[in-house]
Amino acid sequence: MNKPYVLGIDIGGTNTVFGLVDARGTVIVSGAIKTAQHPDFNEYINEIYVEATKMIKSVGAEGKVGGIGVGAPNANFYTGTIDNAANLIWQGSLPLAESLRSKFGIPVAVTNDANAAAIGEMTYGAARGMKDFIMITLGTGVGSGIVANGQMIYGADGLAGELGHVISRRGGRPCGCGRNGCLETYCSATGVVRSALEFLDASPAVPSLLRNIPSGDLTSKDVYDAAVAGDPIAQSVFEFTGRVLGEALADFATFSSPEAFIIFGGLAKAGELLFKPMREAYQANCLKFQRDIKILPSELKEADAAVLGASALGWEAQRLQNEADKTAGVAVNG
Amino acid sequence: MNKPYVLGIDIGGTNTVFGLVDARGTVIVSGAIKTAQHPDFNEYINEIYVEATKMIKSVGAEGKVGGIGVGAPNANFYTGTIDNAANLIWQGSLPLAESLRSKFGIPVAVTNDANAAAIGEMTYGAARGMKDFIMITLGTGVGSGIVANGQMIYGADGLAGELGHVISRRGGRPCGCGRNGCLETYCSATGVVRSALEFLDASPAVPSLLRNIPSGDLTSKDVYDAAVAGDPIAQSVFEFTGRVLGEALADFATFSSPEAFIIFGGLAKAGELLFKPMREAYQANCLKFQRDIKILPSELKEADAAVLGASALGWEAQRLQNEADKTAGVAVNG
Numbered sequence: 001m002n003k004p005y006v007l008g009i010d011i012g013g014t015n016t017v018f019g020l021v022d023a024r025g026t027v028i029v030s031g032a033i034k035t036a037q038h039p040d041f042n043e044y045i046n047e048i049y050v051e052a053t054k055m056i057k058s059v060g061a062e063g064k065v066g067g068i069g070v071g072a073p074n075a076n077f078y079t080g081t082i083d084n085a086a087n088l089i090w091q092g093s094l095p096l097a098e099s100l101r102s103k104f105g106i107p108v109a110v111t112n113d114a115n116a117a118a119i120g121e122m123t124y125g126a127a128r129g130m131k132d133f134i135m136i137t138l139g140t141g142v143g144s145g146i147v148a149n150g151q152m153i154y155g156a157d158g159l160a161g162e163l164g165h166v167i168s169r170r171g172g173r174p175c176g177c178g179r180n181g182c183l184e185t186y187c188s189a190t191g192v193v194r195s196a197l198e199f200l201d202a203s204p205a206v207p208s209l210l211r212n213i214p215s216g217d218l219t220s221k222d223v224y225d226a227a228v229a230g231d232p233i234a235q236s237v238f239e240f241t242g243r244v245l246g247e248a249l250a251d252f253a254t255f256s257s258p259e260a261f262i263i264f265g266g267l268a269k270a271g272e273l274l275f276k277p278m279r280e281a282y283q284a285n286c287l288k289f290q291r292d293i294k295i296l297p298s299e300l301k302e303a304d305a306a307v308l309g310a311s312a313l314g315w316e317a318q319r320l321q322n323e324a325d326k327t328a329g330v331a332v333n334g
Numbered sequence: 335m336n337k338p339y340v341l342g343i344d345i346g347g348t349n350t351v352f353g354l355v356d357a358r359g360t361v362i363v364s365g366a367i368k369t370a371q372h373p374d375f376n377e378y379i380n381e382i383y384v385e386a387t388k389m390i391k392s393v394g395a396e397g398k399v400g401g402i403g404v405g406a407p408n409a410n411f412y413t414g415t416i417d418n419a420a421n422l423i424w425q426g427s428l429p430l431a432e433s434l435r436s437k438f439g440i441p442v443a444v445t446n447d448a449n450a451a452a453i454g455e456m457t458y459g460a461a462r463g464m465k466d467f468i469m470i471t472l473g474t475g476v477g478s479g480i481v482a483n484g485q486m487i488y489g490a491d492g493l494a495g496e497l498g499h500v501i502s503r504r505g506g507r508p509c510g511c512g513r514n515g516c517l518e519t520y521c522s523a524t525g526v527v528r529s530a531l532e533f534l535d536a537s538p539a540v541p542s543l544l545r546n547i548p549s550g551d552l553t554s555k556d557v558y559d560a561a562v563a564g565d566p567i568a569q570s571v572f573e574f575t576g577r578v579l580g581e582a583l584a585d586f587a588t589f590s591s592p593e594a595f596i597i598f599g600g601l602a603k604a605g606e607l608l609f610k611p612m613r614e615a616y617q618a619n620c621l622k623f624q625r626d627i628k629i630l631p632s633e634l635k636e637a638d639a640a641v642l643g644a645s646a647l648g649w650e651a652q653r654l655q656n657e658a659d660k661t662a663g664v665a666v667n668g
Contacts, residue, residue: 132490146589148487148494155482155591156466157623162588165621167581177621247501254496255480255589257489287499287511289491 002318003066007052007104008311010113011035011072013087016044018052019304020061021311025124027304031055041090042099049103067321068100068108069313071116071306078158080110086176087140109317113137113306115152115161117298118145119316120309121262126299132258135298136163136249138267141176142184142191148256163252164188168244186244189220189266195237196223208233224270238273245274246281253290264298264305271297336652337400341386341438342645344447345369345406347421350378352386353638354395355645359458361638365389375424376433383437401655402434402442403647405450405640412492414444420510421474443651447471447640449486449495451632452479453650454643455596460633466592469632470497470583472601475510476518476525482590497586498522502578520578523554523600529571530557542567558604572607579608580615587624598632598639605631 005028009018012035019030031051038044056062074085080097082088097108111119118135121127127135131150137143142164146153153160164184165177172181173194185191197215200208209226210218210233226234249261267274279295286293300308339362343352346369353364365385372378390396408419414431416422435442445453452469455461461469465484471477476498480487487494498518499511506515507528519525531549534542543560544552544567560568583595601608613629620627634642 130490132494148482148489149485151483151485153482153590156464156593156627157591159623160466160482160589160591162591162621165588166585167619170581179619179621247504251500251585252589254499255494255586256487257491257494257496259490285501285513287496287513289493293490 002322003064005061005065006311006314006318007056007065007068008307008309008314009048009052009068009070009100010116010306010310011070011075011082011088012113012306013073016048017307018048018055019307019311020056020059020065021308021314023315025308025311027307027311028061029055029059030304030307036089039089041094044090045099045103048100052104065104065106067106067314067316067318068104069116069119069310069315069317070096070100070108070110071113071310071313072096072110073113075110075112076158077109077111077115077152077154080108082110107317107321109313109320111152111154111313112143112145112161113309114143115145115154116309116313117143117264117300117305118147118262118309119152119312120300120305121264121298122147123312123315124300124308126262126296127260130259132256133260133262134163134252134256134258135262135264136245138188138263138265140189142188146256146258148258153256163248166248166251168248183244183248187241187248187267192220192223192237192241192267193218195240196234199233199237199240203233206233210234220267224273227270227273235273238270239277241267242274242277243281246278246283247285249278249282249295250285250287250290253286253293257290258293260294260296262296262298264300268297336656337398339395339399340645340648340652341390341399341402342641342643342648343382343386343402343404343434344450344640344644345404345409345416345422346447346640347407350382351641352382352389353641353645354390354393354399355642355648357649359642359645361641361645362395363389363393364638364641370423373423375428378424379433379437382434386438399438399440401440401648401650401652402438403450403453403644403649403651404430404434404442404444405447405644405647406430406444407447409444409446410492411443411445411449411486411488414442416444441651441655443647443654445486445488445647446477446479446495447643448477449479449488450643450647451477451598451634451639452481452596452643453486453646454634454639455598455632456481457646457649458634458642460596460630461594464593466590467594467596468497468586468590468592469596469598470579472522472597472599474523476522480590480592482592487590497582500582500585502582517578517582521575521582521601526554526557526571526575526601527552529574530568533567533571533574537567540567544568554601558607561604561607569607572604573611575601576608576611577615580612580617581619583612583616583629584619584621584624587620587627591624592627594628594630596630596632598634602631
């Protein structure tokens with residue numbers, strides 16, 4: 001039996017946000033707790049349970065939640081675990097899905113944040129009706145979620161879609177993954193800051209608003225604001241970031257020839273500052289017959305996006321549970 | 335109703351090979367015609383029909399062929415057409431599937447040669463039982479076929495899996511596609527020859543067996559033979575080719591995190607000369623958690639491989655037809 005709501009949980013390094021979502025993608029009510037304030041993982045899961053249950057009761061939705069979907073860094077759809085996530089305080093392999101399932105008593109599905117965003121976009125956003133698209137999330141890092149034949153690609157081990165770690169510049173900038181030149185060292189929010197510092201250093205004679213900000217305090221938002229204000233260094237940073245990303249998309253297109261790329265996350269809010277050089281670089285670098293592949297901004301509302309993405313996976317959890325029940329029923333009856 | 339045989343057809347620029355194949359992947363009988371000797375496409379299709387029918391009769395298999403699978407350059411699974419194949423004499427869009435279907439009166443499915451090889455490998459070869467793998471074909475060019483979630487990835491337009499056109503060296507060697515630095519300009523048979531000529535030029539003082547061969551006559555087989563004979567230039571060409579390919583595989587892994595890469599085609603016969611530097615470069619460049627992805631040679635017998643690959647798609651054609659018949663039946667009855 002399908003129930004009318006799902007619970008979406010987005011686990012970030014700082015905050016954990018959860019929301020009750022209906023089949024149309026409306027976030028009925030939402031809440032949040034601080035992720036890093038719980039050194040003990042079980043205690044953390046317990047606080048999610050306590051707070052989310054309170055929230056569900058506050059709108060009279062007890063017993064009406066059919067599934068829980070969770071987006072979390074390094075979360076694996078197959079194993080239900082979070083494994084060695086650099087941005088979380090708990091180390092090792094964490095039994096995320098199993099812990100939540102035993103607390104809430106309803107089916108749980110987990111995946112990494114970028115896959116959750118892709119499922120959200122497919123369920124409620126810019127990718128509705130698309131069977132083949134690639135989601136690119138531009139945040140602190142660069143994430144991706146790949147849908148082909150209408151299905152999420154999880155790979156043999158649940159760890160597919162790490163396009164932020166395609167090598168964009170061989171021997172380039174050191175990356176948190178231990179290698180050099182990964183796309184995310186250029187096209188993430190932190191990549192934008194690195195580019196700005198490099199460009200400022202490389203052109204000491206060029207005046208720039210960014211020189212008023214101590215280098216340790218510089219954010220991608222500062223670079224954006226300066227670019228909007230006409231700052232030439234800041235503008236060249238977005239030109240460069242867009243170009244590197246557009247070149248990368250041209251390579252990604254050869255893989256799954258998607259209908260569209262959907263661009264999501266903080267940096268995507270830079271709009272044409274980023275999209276114009278990205279589209280131009282895509283056109284200049286793609287195969288002739290892939291020129292019509294669209295590059296679209298996400299249509300998920302920024303504030304709700306993470307929870308919506310995660311919640312979409314809650315329907316999947318419910319569906320898988322229903323199938324499992326049916327199979328078990330057949331086995332019993334047959 | 336399933337029939338016991340399928341017809342596999344492999345269309346190459348020079349030869350068109352066809353074979354009658356059973357469910358175990360045994361090529362019962364095969365034949366060939368010259369592709370380029372038929373300026374008229376319909377007349378070409380007719381000769382395939384005449385010769386294949388003769389062959390089918392010769393083993394008493396009339397009426398026992400359930401489907402036809404075709405691998406051809408630039409063939410599109412969705413549209414059934416060959417579009418602007420550079421290596422074929424006919425231009426424009428050719429109705430390949432439809433022409434064969436109306437001649438033979440049995441279901442036909444077509445795809446490009448690399449996808450056909452991947453389906454062959456999954457049905458009869460090294461990828462049996464795998465749901466996620468990437469086939470790389472090293473021939474005159476570099477082709478690829480990507481399987482994820484147990485399904486071939488065709489993309490939104492049927493043109494997915496063009497990994498030979500990922501940019502391996504930005505601004506690198508000119509490619510037939512009109513761009514520069516594509517993987518296939520380095521890691522195909524022709525790429526090996528280009529590397530050899532470059533390396534010979536760059537080290538005029540180093541003696542090499544390859545200097546005895548006029549540059550216009552040099553083949554990748556010559557480079558292989560010289561490498562086996564201990565020629566340092568030829569050996570460094572294979573080192574370089576394997577390294578470029580291994581680096582590329584590390585990037586490909588981030589996409590679909592496959593269980594294995596299967597390496598197929600003429601160059602793959604170079605064995606450890608190619609595989610050793612390829613594996614080393616893969617290990618040096620892959621993400622930590624993707625170190626266990628296997629790099630395997632194809633298990634399809636070289637002589638039969640193209641026909642077997644194509645034939646595997648014949649089962650798919652038969653299955654799709656059966657499904658369509660069932661759906662039509664439901665519509666009529668319902």
